[in-house]
Amino acid sequence: MSISAIITAAGKNSRMRKDQISRNLEIKNKLILPFNDKTVLETTIDNTLLSNIDECIVVLGHYSDEIMEAISNNYDDAVKFIINNPCDVGLSTSLYNGLSNIGSDFALCVTGDQPTVSTETFNKMINIMDKCKNPYKSISILRRRKTGLLTTAEGLGMPFVAPRINLMKYLKNEDDNLNPILRKIFADGYTFYGIKEKNKKELLNINHYDDYLSLVK
Template identity: 80%
Template sequence: MTISTIITAAGKNSRMRKDQMARNLDLTNKLILPFKNKTVIETTIDNALSLNIDECIVVLGHYSSEIKEVIFENYKDEVKFIENNPVDVGLSTSLFNGLSNTDSDFALCITADQPTVSSETFNKLIEVSQNSEDPFNTISILRRRKTGLLDTAEGLGMPFVAPRLNLMKYLENEDDNLNPILRKIFADGYTFYGIKEKNKKELLNINHYDDYLNLLD
């Protein structure tokens, strides 16, 4: 069974920009802020490329030219870049657009502002998905509360591994955040497995400037 990684990198960056303005900092997209001798998005991409996957797709939208200027030349041979059109769409649409550009059986879905999620954790997500009794009816997801077999999808988001075509059916014609869609999938009887993080920093997304500073420590 084939697996692609979809990395969404299309957001408005509004909370980070607001924080940067309040601190009189240069307005820089959070995904190209320095992180571990590279940038936030490059670290996320590198973690994905270290896996035994068939394809890596990065979905761009807002600030696509700013992001591509920094990373495109370094990754053009290893990553497929696609751009939302129109740009101003929700996360569900970005993810759908990424999934539409591959024919893999499964997708590891990641947001680009998760540079601290390790390759070990990504591999665990893939392993649990593929070794489940019914992979096409299973979603393995980085836990937010419980681990193992979950009794709710409340509060969950990326990263996760899901069957691609099944996931696309739920994303199509939606323009929303991800959690309401995951709750629909759960209500329809899919099995959700919560995977424990390697460390607490894996549970953090970079939304605010303080998030970024915390992850640098």
């Protein structure tokens, strides 16, 4: 099974900015905050690159210059960076743009603010898709509630593994968050497999400054 990774790193950073302003902190994009001697985004990229993927695409948008300047590792040919144009678009559009730049049959979809999701968990998601009976009508996803065969897509988001072409059909002409789209896919009869996290920190995205502090302790 050929699989590419799409890492979305194109958001407005609005919640983090508000938190930093309220704390009289220097305003920095959350993706370039320090994390394990790297940045948040670099940690996410590195964990993703170590998984069983064939290529990696990072989708930038807002603050793309700031993010690129902060990345100390240029990744040579291991990562391809693309920039949304226009940049003021929703997560679904960023993901669609990333999917448009890969040739694999399947995509591991990750957000840049998920540095705690381990390579081991990414590989569990990939392995499930590799072994399931009908991978083109299936999605493996980091669970938020139950594990195994899921009976609902409520509350779900990234990371997940999905068939590229089929996912693009649902994302095309949408400009939304992922959960409403995942619910549509589930309603159309796709099988969802919930993957158990390695630890509780894997379930936390860095949206607010307190999220960041809880993960760097």
